[in-house]
Structures are given as C-alpha cells and as structure tokens.
C-alpha cells in the first residue's frame with residue numbers, strides 16, 4: 087500500500103521548492119529594471135555579445151542612446167568605454183594579416199614579425215621593410231598607380247619596438263605625455279610594429295598633406311583592391327582613437343579590405359564582429 091502521508095509530505099516539499107525558486111527569480115528581477123532586461127535580451131541575439139560585459143553594455147547604452155545595439159556592443163568590446171591605455175591586453179594573434187593593434191591591444195617588446203622583406207628603393211628609402219604578403223600587394227598597387235600616372239612613395243613601414251620607444255620618448259619630452267599620445271603610439275601599441283602598414287606620400291606633397299594630392303583620391307578608390315585600408319579616417323577618430331591620418335594605410339588582405347570599404351567601418355569594428363574569439 088502506498089503511504090498517503092508520505093505522498094503528502096513529498097508534494098509539500100516540491101511545492102515549497104517551486105515557491106522558493108519563483109520568489110528567488112522575482113527577487114533577482116527586481117534589481118534590473120524591465121526595460122534593461124528587454125535591451126539585454128535583444129543584445130544577446132548579436133553574436134559578439136559577451137555576457138561578462140552586461141553591466142558595461144547597459145551603462146554605455148544609457149549614455150549613447152543614439153547608437154545601434156550592434157555599435158554599443160562593438161564599442162564596449164573594443165574597451166571604448168575605458169580610457170586609452172587602460173584595460174590593455176596582448177594581441178592573441180601573431181604573424182597574421184588580421185592582427186589588431188590599437189590603444190588597448192599591444193604587441194610584446196620582443197615581437198618581430200616573420201617574413202620581413204626589404205622594400206624596393208624605386209618607391210622607398212633604403213632599409214625599409216614589410217611583411218612579405220603586404221610588400222607583394224604594395225608593389226602591385228604602386229605599379230598600377232604608376233601606370234595611371236600617380237607616384238606613391240613609402241615614407242615609413244615596419245618599425246621595431248625600440249625604434250617606436252625612442253620616437254615616442256622624443257615626442258613625450260618635447261610636448262608632454264598627454265599631447266604626444268594624441269599623435270604618436272606608445273611603444274608596443276604602434277601598428278607599424280606589425281610590419282603590415284605604411285605611411286605614404288606623393289612625390290609632389292609632404293605626407294601630412296597627402297589628402298590634398300590626386301594620389302590620395304586614387305588610393306581612396308583603389309587601395310582596397312590590393313588589400314589596403316585607410317586605417318585612421320577623418321570621421322572615425324572616436325573609434326580608432328587616432329586623429330585623422332590620410333597617409334597611413336594598413337594591409338589586411340583583399341577580403342577584409344573589400345568588406346571594410348563596402349560597409350564604411352574601421353578595422354577595429356571588423357575585428358570585434360568577425361575575428362575576435364572566432365579565428
């Protein structure tokens with residue numbers, strides 16, 4: 087015979103447990119306003135949502151309601167809600183065309199890219215180097231530009247950690263750290279250490295005036311076809327953390343360059359959406 091008293095005890099225990107769970111859930115819910123929960127559940131559908139950053143997303147959302155949820159998540163993932171050079175991490179990738187280096191992601195002082203090769207002196211000064219994939223693409227681009235009547239020259243390419251250290255210290259001593267940080271990368275944080283980027287000029291203008299040259303217009307229309315992007319555009323300084331540099335181009339490969347050009351985004355944004363935690 088089944089003992090009726092025992093069954094009643096079991097049912098009571100189950101009911102008490104259920105009540106406890108429901109009360110517990112409600113208690114948690116009280117700490118987050120209903121609107122925030124709706125926002126978070128929408129954010130969770132975006133595939134680069136990171137549950138560790140939930141509170142930061144909400145705070146950034148409340149401060150930037152004009153931005154899309156994709157932009158909120160992208161910018162928090164990039165650490166843009168934190169001061170430059172805080173929350174920094176070492177790049178998890180080495181010797182890849184898709185390494186991201188910015189004011190939150192750095193390379194070790196010992197990092198020297200593999201496959202560094204010399205650039206031809208017909209378009210650069212002696213001793214300049216780039217990673218081979220970037221150099222090959224650069225030469226194709228420069229040769230086509232030349233056929234079209236434009237003379238693009240390389241003024242700076244790979245820079246070692248120590249070179250950047252000297253450069254940054256010189257700027258810092260002259261202008262102070264705050265000012266130097268607006269135009270020069272700290273050692274380890276310079277994209278030039280990747281061996282994947284170049285500063286260019288046109289034989290007729292100084293590199294800082296590159297945007298005034300017809301070569302610049304040519305680059306705007308064609309660089310992506312060779313895998314290069316304008317890395318620090320004028321209207322993206324709040325995302326890249328760098329003032330506009332019309333002369334600084336980064337090799338990311340044709341596929342990524344084409345996407346960035348088509349969607350008018352930065353490499354930083356591309357990285358969060360398609361590379362970070364996915365490669």
Ligand SMILES: [Zn+2]
Nearest residue numbers: 278284285334
């Ligand atoms: Zn540069």
